[in-house]
Amino acid sequence: MDGNGRWAKRRNLPRTAGHTEGEENLAALVRVAVTRNVGWLTVFGFSTENWVRPRTEVRHILGLHKQLFGRVAELNELNVRIEWMGRPFDSPEARTPKYVQKAIRKALHDTRNNTGMVFTVAFDYGSRAELVHAAEEARRAGETISEASINQHLYVPSLPQVDVLVRTSGELRISNFMLWQIAGARAYFTDTAWPEFGAAELDAALALVTP
Numbered sequence: 001m002d003g004n005g006r007w008a009k010r011r012n013l014p015r016t017a018g019h020t021e022g023e024e025n026l027a028a029l030v031r032v033a034v035t036r037n038v039g040w041l042t043v044f045g046f047s048t049e050n051w052v053r054p055r056t057e058v059r060h061i062l063g064l065h066k067q068l069f070g071r072v073a074e075l076n077e078l079n080v081r082i083e084w085m086g087r088p089f090d091s092p093e094a095r096t097p098k099y100v101q102k103a104i105r106k107a108l109h110d111t112r113n114n115t116g117m118v119f120t121v122a123f124d125y126g127s128r129a130e131l132v133h134a135a136e137e138a139r140r141a142g143e144t145i146s147e148a149s150i151n152q153h154l155y156v157p158s159l160p161q162v163d164v165l166v167r168t169s170g171e172l173r174i175s176n177f178m179l180w181q182i183a184g185a186r187a188y189f190t191d192t193a194w195p196e197f198g199a200a201e202l203d204a205a206l207a208l209v210t211p
């Protein structure tokens with residue numbers, strides 16, 4: 001979900017206003033995705049690399065994630081099950097503060113019985129860290145390293161391979177996001193900044209994978 005800062009800058013607003021708008025857009029887009037029968041929607045909320053941003057910006061983004069994971073009533077109304085992926089809270093490198101952990105745990109618990117779309121938020125997530133973690137877990141379990149064993153030890157093993165990868169805000173590059181899972185995926189690149197990524201753009205991205 002790239003381009004929040006640039007969206008705000010164009011409007012002479014602080015970057016934080018762009019993140020707020022981005023969170024609201026995400027809530028709206030979840031609703032649209034449900035109407036389009038999307039099975040799995042996975043978003044990159046905050047990366048292992050994002051912690052170096054100015055402290056006030058990081059704090060603002062943390063608050064928005066607490067808010068996002070707090071949208072349990074909406075998610076239940078939509079029959080959406082929320083998931084999280086990122087560095088496990090008990091790992092030495094993990095950075096997710098306690099109050100966000102709490103919101104994440106509660107949201108996963110309170111939406112666990114929903115049978116519709118699975119909405120996964122990557123927070124304190126990095127794909128390389130995920131792959132190292134998966135390999136370590138496989139080794140600890142005494143498994144021979146194989147594609148199947150790596151798959152089984154990804155943060156959310158039940159997620160299928162990615163059908164379509166979306167990158168917003170004119171960035172024509174791949175980030176540290178689901179590198180293992182995007183092999184063979186279609187890619188949808190758009191100049192639209194994340195806060196303005198709406199139904200029409202989602203439909204254009206989905207058109208790449210639906211005949």
Ligand code: IPE
Binds near residue numbers: 050061
């Ligand atoms: C995406 O917007 C939000 C996060 C990465 C947390 P950016 O903050 O990357 O916005 P730009 O790239 O500066 O426009």
Ligand code: MG
Binds near residue numbers: 002
């Ligand atoms: Mg950016």
